[in-house]
Amino acid sequence: MILATLQDEQRIFDYIGKDFGRCAYLYIDLKKYGFDNENVHLWYQEKRGEIQAILLQYYNGMHLYSRTGNYDPEDVAEVVREQKPAMVCGMKETIGKLQPFFPSKKNELGKVVQLNEYTGIHDEKATRATREELGEIVDLLMTDEVMGGPYTRDLLYKQFLERYDTGFGRSFIRRNEEGILFAHSGTYAELSDIAVISGGIVDPKYRCHGEYARLLGSVCGSLVEEGKTVISYYYKVAAWSHKQVGFEELGDWAKLEM
Template identity: 40%
Template sequence: MIIQCKDEDIETVFDYIGEDYGKCLYIFIDLKKFGLDDENFDVWIQYSEEGSICAIISEYFGGIQIYSREENLLLEEIADFIKEKDTHVLFAIKPIIDRLKPFLPGYEQETGTVGELMELKYPPNPKAYSAPMEELAEIVRIVADDEGIGKPYGYDSLYEQYTQRKEENFGRNFVLRDEESNDIICHAGTYAELPELAVIGGVITAPAYRGKGFSKETLSSLCEDLLNENKRIFSFFYIPSAEHMHYGVGFEKIEDWSKLFKD
């Protein structure tokens, strides 16, 4: 049985997740940030016949995330729920997606890793700094040009996202500049922040400067800043170069992370 959450159910959801929010970051962050007051964000609880919680489901702007602490979710019921909503993208740890996929023909699967910084192993670059609002346009131009990170969103959408995060203290942007040209060499930011955690995103080095360790230095500087605020630091990464960079800085794998998507 899948029941839509009301305000009185929020604490039940947080109690169920506990400290395991690394496996359901979108659910945890969005529920902390919005509660149930945002018209674009909803949460459901799946219960077994005995009345115990099997899974938590969230939807934000049409994207769904699923979390099940014991991985004992009722698959057919959730698949029917997804089909009824005609969801185009859903996220969960890979073991859950692997079990759901046979019930959802027509979806493609992409797998990466969700990791957490356990120890800062790479020296920060002291010249990397937290960029002010006035530098966001320059940062977004670099991110929006990258095929794998920002290009699918387009400059205008990315600029709006970055500006909103900065205005709401929901994200920050660290940059490293060339001392001679003053061009941005590298950027590392956060896609989301709460008092207890941050999620890394948008780590990118300008093509002419790649392969020289600048991404590790800049990411390490950002992480040092976050650690000074006693935040747990998480990141999603999907390609070998990103995996190498994160592990080099001190991230460790929590779980394989997958998404199912269709056109």
């Protein structure tokens, strides 16, 4: 694969075109940080002068996108082995071609969805988290293997702080009557016109009562008020909650845990 430079920027965005919903993290990270951030690296693969796939690394996570799914996975696998990320994400069909090169690694499947018509559902007790509350959010996420597993606490906390300080993310939380934080939903990436929902978690003691649907609705309500396109990635248990808020499916999502 070819390591991209600033000269490749427009060509990369032309390749993504209007398909950013299927690679929202990659698209937003590239729009936000470009090629000038030490934590962002991007490679692309081409054949006969045409791009076949792009691979972006942000901190310890990688995002792989191929518009047609026709790319050379061996070429991508070589970069993945060299960089040693904690995970590689992408559409199911794209990651499916890469997985045979890492047969011992777990591939977790989920959905990528887009909010098409917000239903208005929300939680009146939800609050937007302050910077001082981010540590509590991270502690809750670290109790979950899926949400916290790919990270160390320090790295996850650093990313939350960076997103908060740069306006690149927001968090909404719920506390119980004793003031203990038991649920979180927020954005892990935002621009002026698009946002990606992530970090959704509810303490097991409070699940199956619609808590997450209402909290997710509160996050989405704030984004809709700002005119943003809202994309979300989720795994099995969050399907019902997303339907209650008004999301519609774009496709199957995969996370290859390295």
